[in-house]
Amino acid sequence: MESLPLELKDAILVGLAVIGAIVGVKWIFGGRRLPPEKTFRCARCSVVEAHSARTIEAWRVGKTKLFCGSCHAKWLQSRPRASRTSRRSGSGCVGVLLFALVVPALVIGGFYYAHRIA
Numbered sequence: 615m616e617s618l619p620l621e622l623k624d625a626i627l628v629g630l631a632v633i634g635a636i637v638g639v640k641w642i643f644g645g646r647r648l649p650p651e652k653t654f655r656c657a658r659c660s661v662v663e664a665h666s667a668r669t670i671e672a673w674r675v676g677k678t679k680l681f682c683g684s685c686h687a688k689w690l691q692s693r694p695r696a697s698r699t700s701r702r703s704g705s706g707c708v709g710v711l712l713f714a715l716v717v718p719a720l721v722i723g724g725f726y727y728a729h730r731i732a
């Protein structure tokens with residue numbers, strides 16, 4: 615492993631870390647679109663309510679009918695338990711969290727490795 619000059623190794627490590635960080639940030643924030651307005655009209659009771667994390671998520675997946683908090687609670691209660699698929703939305707969050715942990719770890723690890731061998 616002495617074929618590469620140390621500076622080049624450092625440059626490759628830092629370069630990879632920077633690319634990883636840029637891709638990570640773009641990936642995380644690129645999908646974070648927000649509705650054009652801060653409020654929405656409930657599709658059921660027509661009340662105007664401020665967007666919550668739930669309605670923003672629904673808006674992102676292309677739902678045009680948004681429900682206010684109380685209508686959503688009623689809808690949840692009326693829904694049969696067997697058809698609940700709330701676990702599916704969790705995997706995306708875990709992926710983002712994992713990526714947010716891996717990228718800084720890669721950057722710190724890259725710098726640590728570069729300084730350790732220098």
Ligand SMILES: [Zn+2]
Nearest residue numbers: 656659682685
């Ligand atoms: Zn409502």
